[in-house]
Amino acid sequence: MRKKQGRLTIVKQTEVARDSYELVLEGELVKHMSQPGQFLHVRVDESEDLLLRRPISIANIDPEKEQVTMIYRAGGAGTKRLAAQRVGTEVDVLGPLGQGFPLEEAKRGEEVLLVGGGIGVPPLYYLGRRLVENGARVTSVLGFASQADVFYEQPFKQLGNVHIATADGSYGAPGFVTDVISQQSLDFDVLYSCGPTPMLKALTARYRERRAFISLEERMGCGVGACFACVCHVENGQAHEYRKICTDGPVFPVGEVVL
Numbered sequence: 686m687r688k689k690q691g692r693l694t695i696v697k698q699t700e701v702a703r704d705s706y707e708l709v710l711e712g713e714l715v716k717h718m719s720q721p722g723q724f725l726h727v728r729v730d731e732s733e734d735l736l737l738r739r740p741i742s743i744a745n746i747d748p749e750k751e752q753v754t755m756i757y758r759a760g761g762a763g764t765k766r767l768a769a770q771r772v773g774t775e776v777d778v779l780g781p782l783g784q785g786f787p788l789e790e791a792k793r794g795e796e797v798l799l800v801g802g803g804i805g806v807p808p809l810y811y812l813g814r815r816l817v818e819n820g821a822r823v824t825s826v827l828g829f830a831s832q833a834d835v836f837y838e839q840p841f842k843q844l845g846n847v848h849i850a851t852a853d854g855s856y857g858a859p860g861f862v863t864d865v866i867s868q869q870s871l872d873f874d875v876l877y878s879c880g881p882t883p884m885l886k887a888l889t890a891r892y893r894e895r896r897a898f899i900s901l902e903e904r905m906g907c908g909v910g911a912c913f914a915c916v917c918h919v920e921n922g923q924a925h926e927y928r929k930i931c932t933d934g935p936v937f938p939v940g941e942v943v944l
């Protein structure tokens with residue numbers, strides 16, 4: 686597939702939780718974006734010291750306005766630089782990249798469980814919107830470190846039932862998303878998840894035999910299949926069998942790759 690790259694203009698940049706920003710970009714490149722779970726590779730600014738792009742998931746798309754929303758945590762040098770960019774600034778974006786969540790796996794009327802942790806929550810919002818449009822019934826379980834980190838509870842509530850968990854117990858249920866799933870006896874036809882590796886490992890251990898899909902947000906370099914920084918091994922595969930998270934993923938069927 687031909688690489689897509691363009692300059693998008695910042696039309697909104699708001700802090701939605703502690704050190705977490707909702708960034709809305711506008712421009713022609715957005716017309717190529719439609720698959721939930723794909724990501725954009727963002728050049729945070731034009732300075733020489735931050736040449737490496739940062740991968741950030743698509744959290745929402747408004748095709749009519751040609752706007753894409755991302756939600757990111759400003760944790761390191763690059764994302765902090767991005768958070769300092771103001772409305773009206775142009776940002777260099779490569780994408781959409783990767784293989785997103787398979788929407789067709791959830792049929793009309795089926796129960797879908799969205800399980801997100803921290804910066805893994807954003808791509809599940811656009812996924813949930815598309816699933817609801819397709820007639821699936823969506824329940825979301827969203828985990829955060831603390832109350833100050835919680836974002837997008839209301840938008841998710843518009844899609845269906847929402848359960849929030851915080852690790853320190855300051856909001857919602859105390860503990861992890863997996864605790865909530867057990868306590869509430871939540872079941873599903875299809876599960877989609879994105880979040881930290883320990884969470885994805887726990888879900889894989891439980892739901893290996895189920896219709897479940899996980900998105901990996903851990904390792905990335907070039908974003909386009911050229912550098913091998915994102916390689917992961919296939920479960921029970923030969924030593925030479927691998928997948929590239931950037932081009933084969935970031936979404937994989939549960940149990941396909943070694944976490």
Ligand SMILES: Cc1cc2nc3c(=O)[nH]c(=O)nc-3n(C[C@H](O)[C@H](O)[C@H](O)COP(=O)(O)OP(=O)(O)OC[C@H]3O[C@@H](n4cnc5c(N)ncnc54)[C@H](O)[C@@H]3O)c2cc1C
Pocket residue numbers: 724737738739740741742743755756757758759760761762763764765804805807808901902903904905906935
């Ligand atoms: C497919 C994908 C989707 C993602 N979606 C989101 C999202 O929607 N919201 C969000 O907040 N974060 C997301 N991330 C994580 C985000 O890319 C990292 O938090 C970010 O790159 C860290 O950059 P930094 O400038 O804060 O840190 P720095 O420490 O300055 O980063 C240094 C280098 O390491 C890389 N790096 C560091 N941590 C990560 C990481 N966890 N994943 C990938 N590369 C990393 C950076 O890209 C950069 O090249 C996603 C990651 C991937 C792979």
Ligand code: FES
Pocket residue numbers: 904905906907908909910911912913914915916929930931932
């Ligand atoms: S990030 Fe370079 S090959 Fe995947």
